[in-house]
Amino acid sequence: MSAEKKPDFHVVNHAVPRRDARVKVTGKAQYVADLKLIGMAYAKVLRSPYAHAKILSIDASRATAHPGVYCVVTGNDLEGLNPYYGHAVKDHPLLAIDKVRYAGEAVAAVVAVDERTAFEALELIDVKYEELNAVFTPQEAMAEDAPLLHEKQFEAGALRGFEGEVTAGKGSNICQKHHIKWGNVEEAFKNAAAVVEGDYYFPMTYAYAMEAYVAIADVTDQGVNIYSSAQHPFMVRHDLKSVFNLPVSKVRLIVPFVGGGYGSKSYTKIEPLVAACSWKAKRPVKLQLTVEEAMLTTRSDDAYTWMRTAVDANGKIIARQAKIFMNTGAYAENSPLVVEKSTNRCVGPYAIPNVLIENCSLYTNTVPASSYRGFGCAQVTLPGESQIDELAAKIGKDPYEFRLANAAKPGEEFFPGMRPFDGTLKQDLDTAARAIGWNTPLAKGHGRGVACSGSDAGAYPLTSTVVRVHADGSVTIMTGSTELGQGSHTVLPQIAAEELGVDFDKVNVVSSDTAITPYDRSTGASRTTTLMGSAVLEASREAIQQMVVMAADVLKVKVEDIQTVRGGVRCGEAQLNWSEVISKFYALPDGEVIGRSYIRKSGRFSALPVFWEAAATGVEISVDQETGKITMEKLATVGDVGLAINPALAEGQDIGAATMGMGIGLFEELIYEGSQLVNGSILDYRLPRFSDLPKEVELHLVQNQDGVGPYGAKGGGEASLNSMAANIANAVDRATGVRIRHAPLTPEKVWRALKDKNIQGSKV
Amino acid sequence: MMPLRRFAMHQPKSVAEASQMLAEFGEKGRLYAGGTELLLAMKHDLLRYEHLIDVKTIPGLNKxxxxxxxxxxxxxxxxxxxxxxxxxxxxxxxxxxxxxxxxxxxxxxxxxxxxxxxxxxxxxxxxxxxxxxxxxxxxxxxxxxxxxxxxxxxxxxxxxxxxxxxxxxxxxxxLAGKSQRAAYVKFQLKERPTLGLALVLDVDGDNIKKAKAVVGSVSPMPTESDKANGLLTGSRAQVEKQLLDAAGALAQAADPVDDLEGGADYKRHLIGVFLKRAFIKALA
Amino acid sequence: MNLQFVLNGKPWRVECEAQETLAEVLRNTLNLNGTKVSCEVQVCGACTVLVDGAPVSACTYLAYEARGKNVTTIEGLEKPDGTLDPLQQAFIDEFAFQCGFCTPGMIMSAKALLDENPAPTRAEIIHYMDGNICRCTGYVPIVAAIQRAAQAMGKETKK
The missing domain is CATH 3.30.465.10 (Uridine Diphospho-n-acetylenolpyruvylglucosamine Reductase; domain 3)
Incomplete structure (x- = not known):
């Protein structure tokens, strides 16, 4: 569709106000936390104090007898259900069965008349444990005498999404392995003009969606009905179908507004547990986790990466090799896919002829890791983009020029077998460099960085939608894409309004109800604008085709004689808008036309990835040499989005993502001491705040209409995160001469690095 | 939500009555003055009380x-x-x-x-x-x-x-009057300070007659050091030369601990940095 | 206990217990769900409401404390005729939210700020708002929205 340039958009490419604006600023927007069902009970969860322990016994009799308690659910109560779920590996019991695998794992749930009563009853449950040896890092998990987390073998989840072998339960703690290889790295490194090599660490991070996981389940003989804060209702539906052994038609997931996701709400979380509570309590049950419980539910994979990169005498990158060990925590969740993606994303958006990346994720007795904005890309862009600067320094080149010389070019198949590159990195990098004044003099103690990333994005193309055109000319879009804040409720109607020629205000969206809205695989991987946007565009056009036929019938002319105009049809002198077409066709001012479309891995979506998500960021930082504190002086984001359906929303995604990336670069990190997460509260997990705002911010979009999505659009919203930690580390190196390879670059870490450098310096 | 366990709230009308209530409830009761720390600890189940005694109901206690x-x-x-x-x-x-x-x-x-x-x-x-x-x-x-x-x-x-x-x-x-110069500076990354440094000087022209430096947050309680305070008195030029020694004495007295806010050696270093900053700020 | 207070300009009387927070009474008893609960440790500000004009964390502030006082929540800002508060309009115009979960608390804090200081500098906005977390926007449009609202309200006063 990239050839189809439309310079004269009416609605698309305009920063129209958000569709959900008014309800969100008046407090009327309803999230699952705000919903109540008649007769609803409330659940609270008892969690394991041990990282790894056998459950010897659970006595819930005192809790069950507590006034106001309906029932207590434990792993012993799940007969009749298939309690293990997981779309990638079915290794996750909805409550611990026989043993616990991390401190904080759900062991039992109390269902009571209100939250306080359920909470009070938790301490009345007597659980006897026998503690087992535990492992907390990939290194410990790989040791010969390491205790096994999973003894039994698991089947692959039906919607696994890629073909790697399930290794869980096969005698080691390996969760997933993946590698990519082309060329001959050994040979290339032997012949290299210069090589850089190093060990890097990307921390465990917490997405902090401000709405913690919440779900309401109502399980009856009619089926399983769930309201949830899930990003991917259809994927969750599949897990519940399997837990309850029901046809998908009897499992209904409804997702209203979601209070932030950033990947952390992708796939199944608490839904099987709350459904089991409702199943046992025989009434609707709500489970609202606290943020501190959410921190014990999902995190990002931390990654230990050894990487080396080589150039030839002309400054051309000729080889990259990496070994990555990822810490996936106690259950696989979506980490197998994160492993695959982080392997692919090691290449960066560079054309490198010799590549060998080996990746292995390990089960450990820590909070399960899963999707996190950027999806494995940030983990490997820290080493990848650090090494670009390290290498440039080594061969005496400007790192920005060095990037330009090696970046993948538009149309280049830089990743063998994948879709040719569909972005314009030169323009992205140029824009970022200009925005932060790359070539202007630097103040003392300041440093700059320009970095980029490219991700194989879009996940799997399977998306369908219905666009209903009503007799009054208004339109309803039925979409399985979830409004997480990214703006799908605004962007999708913009596309329908553009195609159908109706007012934006007349297009409404019904979303994310698996009983009503057509199938969409997921709302993640930056795919909604590209895939669901294309589906809405095609469904709108399909509705137009139907209305052309109807108009011919109404006007008693041949279909070929009907000409479409904006918002309707013309035939000679006669002109009808859609409302007139439909009303005259049905001879009643009511009724509708149903436009449909589905997208699958075929046609222009047959090549994967669906698109390359590319972005550049530019930073200028200063370092307080006495405390080690980094101040963000300037930040520029450049989203290579093909075409921004709504430029304000696209820019908002970029600055939001860059700010999260900045948080990881500067201070975000979940910290384990022994078996316990010791900063499992927002009191101690430092998030970006107002006072971290860079002094100057510039947001740019590159719009070359080179994407596979509607009007040449492609996704954004993750890529600006990916390069930020490396960018900050690179800028710190330029400011101070110290290279820090472990994120986050906390003041103390920077101070220690400066101190070490000074001590070494004085020795010379 | 993290529910608070059930408790009763009491409203004393005088300090004596509050004291009486404290005696009566023993370990089951605690004074409640705003709750920003207490209620958090109670939400986390670190503390449990059946009775809270609201000191804010005592007339005049907020003057x-x-x-x-x-x-x-x-x-x-x-x-x-x-x-x-x-x-x-x-x-x-x-x-x-x-x-x-x-x-x-x-x-x-x-x-x-x-x-x-x-x-x-x-x-x-x-x-x-x-x-x-x-x-x-x-x-x-x-x-x-x-x-x-x-x-x-x-x-x-x-x-x-x-x-x-x-x-x-x-x-x-x-209130020491016009000869007092004071500054409070702090270093904070998370929700609570890593280090706070208070410096109160009594000056006469270029001469610092009396000094009191206190470092907080780095160890269990705020600390001062007579030796440090001594090194911080004298002519401004002389004190400037002694700042590092004063910081060393203060750090030794404070004996910072390793915790989530940072390592003890980092905090000892920060005492020097922030004593200097407090000194400059106080005399600005 | 019998709790009497003024909520968004109207007197209310509700039954509540000593341990109930203002957020619980607003959300559970009064079904006023605009006030969101997130971190529960007074860091994020999602639950910000105004009590006698001062911002407090409704998640940790006992409902008991509101006795006899004036409480303003996000639901109290829109005028009966549907006119939005200048802050609400500015948040829309500047795209100052995405998921919207922090927004009610963010707007209430900003209202307290502008009530105290009708023409804050950028530095003053950052200092005052530093206790409100937004995970979506990177704060850039929120600062712009507060500045825009301050300007709009300034013009309104001058008229």
Whole structure:
């Protein structure tokens, strides 16, 4: 569709106000936390104090007898259900069965008349444990005498999404392995003009969606009905179908507004547990986790990466090799896919002829890791983009020029077998460099960085939608894409309004109800604008085709004689808008036309990835040499989005993502001491705040209409995160001469690095 | 939500009545002055009480007033009230400025100075500055009153010298007049300070006659050092040369601990950095 | 206990218990769900409401404390005729939210700020708002929205 340039958009490419604006600023927007069902009970969860322990016994009799308690659910109560779920590996019991695998794992749930009563009853449950040896890092998990987390073998989840072998339960703690290889790295490194090599660490991070996981389940003989804060209702539906052994038609997931996701709400979380509570309590049950419980539910994979990169005498990158060990925590969740993606994303958006990346994720007795904005890309862009600067320094080149010389070019198949590159990195990098004044003099103690990333994005193309055109000319879009804040409720109607020629205000969206809205695989991987946007565009056009036929019938002319105009049809002198077409066709001012479309891995979506998500960021930082504190002086984001359906929303995604990336670069990190997460509260997990705002911010979009999505659009919203930690580390190196390879670059870490450098310096 | 366990709230009308209630409820009761620390600990189930005694219902306990060259602040005065008090802003701007940087605007609106001191959270701002300013705490049990300095009130991490039926009536801060120069500077990454450094100087022209430096948040309680205070007196030029030694003495006295806020050696280093910054700020 | 207070300009009387927070009473008893609960440790500000004009964390502020006081929540800002508060309009115009979960608390804090200081500098906005977390926007449009609202309200006063 990239050839189809439309310079004269009416609605698309305009920063129209958000569709959900008014309800969100008046407090009327309803999230699952705000919903109540008649007769609803409330659940609270008892969690394991041990990282790894056998459950010897659970006595819930005192809790069950507590006034106001309906029932207590434990792993012993799940007969009749298939309690293990997981779309990638079915290794996750909805409550611990026989043993616990991390401190904080759900062991039992109390269902009571209100939250306080359920909470009070938790301490009345007597659980006897026998503690087992535990492992907390990939290194410990790989040791010969390491205790096994999973003894039994698991089947692959039906919607696994890629073909790697399930290794869980096969005698080691390996969760997933993946590698990519082309060329001959050994040979290339032997012949290299210069090589850089190093060990890097990307921390465990917490997405902090401000709405913690919440779900309401109502399980009856009619089926399983769930309201949830899930990003991917259809994927969750599949897990519940399997837990309850029901046809998908009897499992209904409804997702209203979601209070932030950033990947952390992708796939199944608490839904099987709350459904089991409702199943046992025989009434609707709500489970609202606290943020501190959410921190014990999902995190990002931390990654230990050894990487080396080589150039030839002309400054051309000729080889990259990496070994990555990822810490996936106690259950696989979506980490197998994160492993695959982080392997692919090691290449960066560079054309490198010799590549060998080996990746292995390990089960450990820590909070399960899963999707996190950027999806494995940030983990490997820290080493990848650090090494670009390290290498440039080594061969005496400007790192920005060095990037330009090696970046993948538009149309280049830089990743063998994948879709040719569909972005314009030169323009992205140029824009970022200009925005932060790359070539202007630097103040003392300041440093700059320009970095980029490219991700194989879009996940799997399977998306369908219905666009209903009503007799009054208004339109309803039925979409399985979830409004997480990214703006799908605004962007999708913009596309329908553009195609159908109706007012934006007349297009409404019904979303994310698996009983009503057509199938969409997921709302993640930056795919909604590209895939669901294309589906809405095609469904709108399909509705137009139907209305052309109807108009011919109404006007008693041949279909070929009907000409479409904006918002309707013309035939000679006669002109009808859609409302007139439909009303005259049905001879009643009511009724509708149903436009449909589905997208699958075929046609222009047959090549994967669906698109390359590319972005550049530019930073200028200063370092307080006495405390080690980094101040963000300037930040520029450049989203290579093909075409921004709504430029304000696209820019908002970029600055939001860059700010999260900045948080990881500067201070975000979940910290384990022994078996316990010791900063499992927002009191101690430092998030970006107002006072971290860079002094100057510039947001740019590159719009070359080179994407596979509607009007040449492609996704954004993750890529600006990916390069930020490396960018900050690179800028710190330029400011101070110290290279820090472990994120986050906390003041103390920077101070220690400066101190070490000074001590070494004085020795010379 | 994290529900609070059930408790009863009591509303004493006098300090004596509150003291009486404390005696009566024993370990099942605790004074409640704003709840910004206490209720968090109760939500996390770290503390449990069946009775809370609301000291804010005692008339006059939230007063902020000047009396005989001292600033008197009731135990139930909120951080926000102190921050905005004209009497404080005019006579002790360093206190208003410190309060303006305590936690966030919401905590300041409901949290009280008395509650803060009696909870004795080690990572906290006010105690260090009050100690440097020579503040005194007026304590009252049913029939006995006593007055102690801040270092005799806060005796450790979450520990005070308060008797079982004793409460903090108020704080009295001497106003030293025009010769006083004071600064409170802090280093903070997370929600609570990593380090707070208060410096109060009595100057006469270029001569520093008396000095009091207190470092807070790096160890269980705010600390000063006679040796450091000694090194901080003399001519300005001389003190500038002795700043590092003074910081060393203060660090030795404070004996910083390793915790989530940072390693002990980092904090010892920061004491030097922030003593210098406080010195510059105080004399600016 | 019988709790009497003024909520968004109207007197209310509700039954509540000592341990109930203002957020619980607003959300559970009064079904006023605009006030969101997130971190529960007074860091994020999602639950910010105004009590006698001062912002507090409703998640940790006992409902008991509101007795006899004036409480303003996000539901109290829109005028009966549907006119939005200048802050609400500015948040829309500047795209100052995405998921919207922090927004009610963010707007209430900003309202407290502008009530105290009708023409804040950028530095003053950052200092005052530093206790409100937004995970979506990177704060850039929120600062712009507060500045825009301050300007709009300034013009309104001058008229």
């Amino acid at each position: 902020i007033e000047l009396k005989n060259g001292t600033l008197n602040i009731g135990g139930a005065a909120t951080h926000r009230a102190i921050e905005h008090s004209p009497a404080v802003k005019e006579n002790l701007p360093v206190l208003a400025q410190m309060e303006n940087n305590v936690a966030n605007v919401r905590v300041r609106a409901s949290g009280t100075l008395g509650g803060n001191l009696c909870f004795a959270e080690p990572h906290s701002d006010p105690a260090a500055l009050l100690l440097a300013l020579g503040a005194k705490a007026h304590l009252q049990a049913k029939s006995v009153r006593r007055t102690v300095t801040i270092d005799k009130l806060i005796t450790g991490s979450y520990e005070t010298s308060l008797g079982a039926d004793e409460l903090l009536e108020g704080i009295e801060i001497p």
